[in-house]
Amino acid sequence: MNFDEGCILCGKELIYSQEDKPHTCEFCGKEFSVNVSCPEGHFICNHCHSASGADLIEGFCNHTELTDPGQIAVLLMKHQQIKMHGPEHHFLVPASLLAAYYNHLDKQDYKSIKIHIARKRAEYVLGGFCGSHGNCGAAVGTGIFMSIITGNTPLAEKEWQMSNTLTGTSLLRIAKAGGPRCCKRDSFIAIAEAVNYLSEHLNVNLPLEPIACSFSSRNKQCKLGDCEYFPGSNNSKLEKES
Ligand SMILES: [Zn+2]
Numbered sequence: 001m002n003f004d005e006g007c008i009l010c011g012k013e014l015i016y017s018q019e020d021k022p023h024t025c026e027f028c029g030k031e032f033s034v035n036v037s038c039p040e041g042h043f044i045c046n047h048c049h050s051a052s053g054a055d056l057i058e059g060f061c062n063h064t065e066l067t068d069p070g071q072i073a074v075l076l077m078k079h080q081q082i083k084m085h086g087p088e089h090h091f092l093v094p095a096s097l098l099a100a101y102y103n104h105l106d107k108q109d110y111k112s113i114k115i116h117i118a119r120k121r122a123e124y125v126l127g128g129f130c131g132s133h134g135n136c137g138a139a140v141g142t143g144i145f146m147s148i149i150t151g152n153t154p155l156a157e158k159e160w161q162m163s164n165t166l167t168g169t170s171l172l173r174i175a176k177a178g179g180p181r182c183c184k185r186d187s188f189i190a191i192a193e194a195v196n197y198l199s200e201h202l203n204v205n206l207p208l209e210p211i212a213c214s215f216s217s218r219n220k221q222c223k224l225g226d227c228e229y230f231p232g233s234n235n236s237k238l239e240k241e242s
Pocket residue numbers: 007008009010011012038039040041042
């Protein structure tokens with residue numbers, strides 16, 4: 001998959017028209033008058049096109065109104081700045097969850113400050129953490145998310161328990177899927193575990209549409225049919241858990 005010359009989101013060839021037309025940037029939500037878009041109507045402004053991975057995640061999560069964290073994550077992952085694998089996923093996971101959570105609760109006022117805190121915390125979760133510390137950064141991302149929404153500190157009781165439990169359950173499910181690491185699969189699992197936890201313990205029910213992974217061709221180590229997110233995989237999550 002190479003989007004270098006096409007739409008970042010869908011890969012289709014861009015269409016140039018004679019006249020400028022109004023388009024909304026898919027990432028920052030700002031309006032522009034331009035003569036280029038893709039056949040699906042996607043448009044990405046120059047600033048977002050060249051933004052760093054972390055800037056892109058923060059900008060998009062601040063402006064999106066989506067409440068499905070999986071949908072937010074997949075949209076971000078399609079941008080060329082989000083590599084197939086890399087530590088940007090350690091911020092992408094809590095940012096997608098925070099955006100969906102505060103959108104769902106209709107508390108958008110809290111969102112940007114919380115997402116910025118997650119960005120700062122995720123910077124400490126370096127690349128390759130899964131290999132060097134036996135602690136996948138996507139799982140740590142769910143702990144960052146839970147620590148932020150509960151206001152956890154090292155001295156807290158219930159909040160401390162909840163935050164560490166969510167990291168733990170995410171990590172166990174990620175470990176169960178087996179290596180080699182895949183930052184897409186591990187992020188999808190982490191997000192699904194966070195959604196389950198929110199529903200069971202905080203009575204917050206975020207929507208989460210099933211994800212059919214579209215990144216397989218970019219992953220040399222893809223487990224293909226052995227991954228529950230591989231399209232057509234019969235190794236589905238429900239079968240695994242039964
Ligand atoms: Zn497109």
